[in-house]
Amino acid sequence: MSLVVAGYGDSHVGSVRDTNEDALIVDGKWGLYAVLDGMGGASAGDVASTKARDVIHEYVRARRSALGPRQLLEAAINAASAAVHGEAQRRRDRRGMGTTVVACLIDGRRATVAHVGDSRAYLLRDGRMHRLTNDHTIVAELVARGAIQPDEADRHAYKNVLSRNLGAKATAAVDINEIELQAGDRLMLCSDGLYGYAASEAMHQLIASTDPAADVVRDLIDAALRGGGGDNVTAILIDAGTQLVPRATVVLRTSGAGAWWARRERLLAAARAHGIHRSPLCAVLAPDDAIALVAGNFADAVYHDLEKATSVNVWSFAENLAVGWLGQGGAWLALRELLDGLGRSADTVIGELRAEDPALAALIEAALARALVTAETAVGGVLAQRLRTVEAELVRHDAARARQPAEVTAKFIDHPTVPYMRAVDAPTEAPGPDVQHLLEGARRRALGRPAATSDRALFTRALEHAHRVATAATDGGDAALAARELFDVRSLDEAGVTPLFDALDAARAAHVDAVRAVPGAAGGKVAALRRLTAAYQQLSSTIASLVVESVAPTAEALREAAAATASLRAQVTKNERRVADLERKFATIIDDGLPAGMRFDLGLDPPARPRDPSKPPPLPRRRPSKETLR
């Protein structure tokens, strides 16, 4: 049985650009939906996306009955690529224009999704959002190859550089997915102006809401504009069948939202009773203003989220609070207490409601608990972003310090050190009391001796961490944690890494000597030594992995850049030869229209001589124009 499918789409120029180079198709009759994002100088991006849109639409309408959905979409997109490519070849001002496309063709319950470039398709099913497309960008390909980590992709300088588009060639490599739709599914097609500026959490919350498609599309575009709106924004939302809204959600959206709104003043009073206005975040505000601003906005955000069955408003509220407070150097503890105060104020209101309507109170309590989780994750994102910024700053300082040659001692690879990058057979049980006692004695003894390394602090930390790993019942987590802490923030060169391995080596030697020296049974000492060896090996191995993982993206990027440079050099050389050949060819054509006596030296090149490879290739000699001759 087929589903009733309905879609809605909209596009916005954004907050920065003057023209909208996005285009879209929403054709319920033919089950065709598409988003296209044009690119190219002047107005060429607009031309590319519009032309491709028209070709795809026309192609599907003309051949809908002749081809299956998969073949039809692939052929339509290729026809569009040929048309855009041809136009770009014909007109000099449109050279290099192109467009992305993500298109969906719905036939009964089957949805066929095709894409080229970085416009995306998402599927919302059972409350979870699945991405159906992989971006055709250089960065996405590096991630797929494991050359860079997914986390880095979002921050990569070339994250928007496409590896495929429509128009670069007459044919395009199209990726196609087919999915069987279920009642209640939601499909979303969008350009990078949406997901690049609206947070993925907000997108998820909005799409998962039970609002009509038109409202959700409007809210999605608003979210992107609030996020900066640096690009054209286009989104299409397609509902498959009637969305089954749980009864509890319907009750929450109506009675729940109404009950909450009716108790808004009560919440503000509870917030005052819990001292929200005394929070350091409200220091510059009068008490009434503080309550109205913080608790009032929280109450409004919860109300709107209840009404829409989403969490996006609480998420935005918490994120704005965190960005504002942490951005001016505010402490986490104050923000933490404020969030707790708001949670307690909401509990007060729910407690009062429970006496009147226990069932409704339980529903609101569950929704609020979820909203507060959302608030924590929104704050977590801001905190983590600040941490990344500070770590980057530390690494920059460390790298600057490491560039001072006097501080570089020797290459760590020349030193005898513990074997690393090997699988470790670590004991999984905690040591017995006798071994624990031996290890504790060895730790104290080793710490009391002079370190065979210049960095005493690092030596002590290495020894303490190794002791912690050796005395724990390990599943690898302790070692990973200890290695991460030891690795700390450091530049990835000899000056940054050498002292760490030196300290580990010195600590291991001191630790082992100390075990031998402390009094105890031979059996216990053997067990203690085994644990210590495993601990140091785990630490070294994990740290070495961290080094390798950190360096790998850079090394891979360098290799890629070297290969690309070589290829470009070859291309330039080839083009230069072609230009020289063409100049020579056209220079031999004598213009018969010139009056007698005005024929000029044709400037034919002298016989070719071998070129000095160390010098740049000579510029081709150009034929003087007619205007010059006059």
Added chain:
Amino acid sequence: MSGVPSYVAAFEQLRPQILARLIEVRGSLDHAIARLSADEARGMFDAVLHALATLLVTGDHTLHRGFLHSFVAVRSTEGVGPDHAQRLLVAIADTAATLARAQHPNDPTVALAINHAARLTARMINDGIAEELERRTAQLPAAAGGRR
């Protein structure tokens, strides 16, 4: 099980279903998880569900904090930041809560308990990130002055 709240037993009963559901939808939970095989994902999800169950049974914050500390550290060696790890844990709890609501439509306590555990989890990770941020920020003046 006397003295243990009923939602704990209900959560334990649901665990196999939650695990199966998590493996099924792992592609939508986090980009790092999407790359894992079913067996690898099963091991990780099982450890998280075990930690959630322990938290529900014992209410021991120290134990849970220790698990989260290790979890975030191990994820960091896989190139996953603490905020992504936090979202992953919340997504796991969300999946569990959704299933609990579907299985126990007349008993909201199971889903509510899972939501509270998720909030505590998210809060503890925020505490960890903030602690790390404070430590790193304190290192900045020395680093800027050229001392390690």
